[in-house]
Amino acid sequence: MFQAQGQTLSFPFPSSTRGRRVRPAAVSGVPWRRRYQLSLRVTDTVTIVATVLLSTDWILKATSSGSAYTQTITFAIAVSVGWLVMMSMFRTRDPRLIGVGAAEYKRVVQASAATFSWMAVAVVLLGGDNFRYYLLVTFPAGLLGLLGSRWIWRKWLTRQRQFGMFLSKVVVVGRNDDVQYVVKQLSKKTGAVYEVVGAVLEGKSRSHTILAGDRFVPVVYGLSNVEHSVAETGADAVIVAGHLHKGSKYIRELGWRLERSATELVLASTLTNVAGPRIQMRPVEGLPLMHVEMPQFTGGRHVVKRLMDVVLSGLALIVLAPVFVVVALLIRHDSPGPVFFKQERVGRGSGLFPMYKFRSMVVTAEEDLAALRDRNEGNGVLFKMRHDPRVTKVGGWLRKYSIDELPQLYNVLRGDMALVGPRPPLASEVSGYDGHTHRRLLIKPGLTGLWQISGRSDLDWAESVRLDLYYVENWSVTGDFMIMWRTFKVMIRPVGAY
Known part of the structure; x- marks a missing residue:
């Protein structure tokens, strides 16, 4: 017989169990959701009210007239109440979304954007001089605070679930x-x-x-x-x-x-490879029809993606310029040969392009490959060795922390690649594609992607293809930001990088 665990609950707070192991499954079950939702509601309310109060105080110091003071206070109350209402209307604390995936963050962004969109309409109709301050200061600061608090709660929740809690x-x-x-x-x-x-x-x-x-x-x-x-x-x-x-x-x-x-x-x-946003339920006379939206490979979202690629890759190249110089000097000092390694890869629509990396191997690496084929530890299609003798001393840690991939920011700026996308394949790989694997080439390959944050070289070929195809058909701008954030975490704690 299998005895159900008890339902004793305690109000969750991120620091309440830090540093000690809790009794597994002590607070598993449905009741934890209500407590967790209440915690989110309190945090959201404090964040919104604090952000509006601080920005209002700043605005009032820059405003001297009595009419402006009254107008600003009224508007501050309206923003706070409206924002909190929108957070509830958009179901940002839906128990089916909290704690996993990007949908929770997307709901918070949508609720915040809707709040200030309606406020903008109200200002146009009723008038208001200080709305621009709320739009430029309160909105980004509050949104950042809300997303940050949700991230902190999720980190805490994930830690509790490792102990069998809150499931x-x-x-x-x-x-x-x-x-x-x-x-x-x-x-x-x-x-x-x-x-x-x-x-x-x-x-x-x-x-x-x-x-x-x-x-x-x-x-x-x-x-x-x-x-x-x-x-x-x-x-x-x-x-x-x-x-x-x-x-x-x-x-x-x-x-x-x-x-x-x-x-x-x-x-x-x-529908194992179809993301939730592509599925819409439509009941027709008691018959639930499941509509699956067709993947979009062109259009407005791709324009936004390209704009994001240009801006972020350009800024990254400027900020990382000193790092490039230091890495270049280390490579030249470590082994003879060029700083950069150029290799032909296959891009969108099967077009070829030169992909750039920091050189992490000896200059004779391509010629030495034939003698190492029988020692392949990769997934059968890609050649990988955990202790590849061709890798230089500096190249070892460049590859471990993915620093050798940074020159691909130039490929992103040029338009050959995107910041996030499928892994850029070699022509020899593409020639061996079968079935629907060619669908990886429907969008630009990425500097990072689901393969980068899911194990890299530790993935087998089938799983690598599955992740790439899933991304091709289900990508979103919000999802791209999530992947980029997780990429930073993987670079600090690398998995499958060799």
Whole structure:
């Protein structure tokens, strides 16, 4: 028998458990969401009110007339209330979004932008002299504060989840292969919202457990045992993985039965490489239709992406110029040969371009490759060795911290590459593409991407292709910023870089 954990709760605060290990699963389950949402609400309110008060104080010091004083105070109250209302209307504290993915941050940005858009309309209609100060000072400062506080809370929440805290306990239901896939995906990251505590498999099998991360969870057979498994494990939700032989009628009736125990029913989509924003539900006379938006490879979003690439790569080249000089001197001092290494890569639409890197190997590296082919430790397509004898002493740490990739900022500025995108392939790789792998070439390759932050050389070929194709079809500007932020973290703590 599997006893459910207790539901004793304490009000979450980022420093409350620092430095000590907490009892696993002590506060797992649905009730933690309400406490966590309350914590976010308090933090959001304090951040918004403090930002508006500080900026209003600054504005009042620059304003002398009594009418301006009254107008500014009124406007400050309106901004605070309106901002808080928008944060609720845009569901920025939706329990389905908090703690994982970029959607939570996107909702905060959208709510803040909507607040000041409506305020701008009000100023045009009613008049107001000081709105520009709020737009130039309060909006960016408040948005930065809100995003920063959400990031701090998420870091704390992720740390708690590593100890089994603040997770929704779930039972996964379906056929063996579908259940195995869903459990694997949910267990990949410690920041996942769900903790798999059991599985119910359709059909019969000999196995009585299934691996979920680093532990085994109990398995029962027969869809009639779902409610029993929920009661035994203390699960808060049931995830139906893929299609069931009993069909949609069974799922509808299962939802009705789960209502008695207030257990949430979740359907796992079989569209494994389609991001949520591309999926829209449209009920038609009781028939839920799932619309999948077509990927966009041209248009306004790509113009914004290109503008972002030009601005950020140009600024980075200026700021990093001293670093380039130091690295160049170290390379020249370490081994004979040029500072930069130029290699032909395949870009968007199969076009070729010269990609630049800091030289991290001896000048005879290409000629020496043939003798090392049988020692390949890569994914079968790419040649990689953890202790490649061709790598120079300086080149070792250049590659470890991805500093050798910095000259590709010039490729980004030129338009050959983007800051974020699929990994730039060699022509020899492209010649061996099969199936839909060519879709990697529908957009520009990137200086960084999902492959960079997900393990790099430790990834097998199939996983590398999957990540690239997922990005090609589902990229967003907000997602690009998230990838760039995570890239900085990977550069500090490199994984799979050799």
